[in-house]
Amino acid sequence: MATMELKKEGDVFVLSLINGARANTITDDVIAEYNAVLDELEAAPGNAALVVTSSDPKYWSNGIDREWLMTMPPGYLTQLASSLDRLYLRMVLLNMPTVGCLTGHAYAAAAILAATFDFRLMRADRGFFCFPEVDIHIPFTPVIHQIVNSIADRPVINELVLTGKRIGGEEALKMKVVSAIYPEDALLPKTMEFAEFLARKDRAMYTKLKRNMRIDLVRLQQNLPDMQ
Numbered sequence: 001m002a003t004m005e006l007k008k009e010g011d012v013f014v015l016s017l018i019n020g021a022r023a024n025t026i027t028d029d030v031i032a033e034y035n036a037v038l039d040e041l042e043a044a045p046g047n048a049a050l051v052v053t054s055s056d057p058k059y060w061s062n063g064i065d066r067e068w069l070m071t072m073p074p075g076y077l078t079q080l081a082s083s084l085d086r087l088y089l090r091m092v093l094l095n096m097p098t099v100g101c102l103t104g105h106a107y108a109a110a111a112i113l114a115a116t117f118d119f120r121l122m123r124a125d126r127g128f129f130c131f132p133e134v135d136i137h138i139p140f141t142p143v144i145h146q147i148v149n150s151i152a153d154r155p156v157i158n159e160l161v162l163t164g165k166r167i168g169g170e171e172a173l174k175m176k177v178v179s180a181i182y183p184e185d186a187l188l189p190k191t192m193e194f195a196e197f198l199a200r201k202d203r204a205m206y207t208k209l210k211r212n213m214r215i216d217l218v219r220l221q222q223n224l225p226d227m228q
Contacts (some may be wrong), residue, residue: 003030005025006037011199013050014043014190020056022161025065026109031083038090048096049199051191052117053101057184060100060127063108074221084109085143089221092116092147092214097198101191102178107166108132110143115151118198118210122169124181130166146217152177162173 003019015037017024028045034041041050069077090162091098091113100106100117104127111131114120123127133140138221140161149157156175159165169181182190198206 002198003035003066004033004037004041006168008048009192010196011046012049012195013043013044014192015050015052017052017054017056017061019055020054020059020144022065023059023062023105024054024056024110025062025068026084026113026144027065027068028080028083030065032086034087035090038087042095044096047096047199049097049099049195051099051101053191054103056104057126058101060104061110061113062105063110081141084112085141086224088112088143088147089114089217089224092217093211093221096202096203097206098176099191099195099198101188102127102129103184103187106130108136108138108207112147114145119194120151120172121180121182121187121194122172122178123187124169124183126168128166128168129172129177130164131161132164132166134162135164143217143220146220159181169223187224 001161003024005016005018007014007052018039019025066082069080098119100114100120102114102120102122106127107130108115111129114129145161148161151157152175156177160177167175167177169178171180172178180190
């Protein structure tokens with residue numbers, strides 16, 4: 001079953017997460033869908049930008065589908081972590097501007113995915129952003145540490161990662177985890193307006209600047225072992 005839909009509005013690709021019945025959670029199949037979308041985006045010609053949003057007013061994404069994960073063999077989390085690292089690296093280094101439109105909760109693996117975007121805009125009055133790994137006993141990989149460390153000042157990251165604290169839109173803006181917050185009815189229009197502005201940038205130069213700022217992540221991607 002498809003869990004996301006990709007469309008293009010002008011020069012902006014809009015990826016909508018549409019599996020709200022499962023809180024837009026992440027499984028192997030969902031990772032495969034993301035990778036198929038990234039294949040299409042990487043090959044798309046011309047200047048463009050990407051917005052990732054959700055059709056669900058409560059959840060942007062609630063992270064890994066834990067019910068699904070419980071059905072997998074012992075030790076499977078290691079394989080899943082490797083797949084997620086590859087997805088995170090593809091997204092954080094994508095060859096176009098990326099903007100997260102956080103319509104609701106962004107938890108755990110989904111909050112990390114949100115951290116891969118160049119910019120995050122969040123609903124002001126509903127939804128929490130949270131890295132709960134300290135409480136659910138899932139360690140960060142080196143890739144995740146590099147990504148998460150890039151979204152805010154170190155004291156902020158220390159607080160979010162080491163306490164598992166959840167933050168709403170106003171606090172996320174104060175901590176500079178997101179660039180802006182808006183009421184529900186204004187969030188997507190404002191996100192699209194910003195993405196349209198970014199889509200007018202020269203894509204090759206934007207990508208070069210972004211990847212140079214994230215050179216440690218480029219090197220991590222280059223040094224990942226091949227998946228069997």
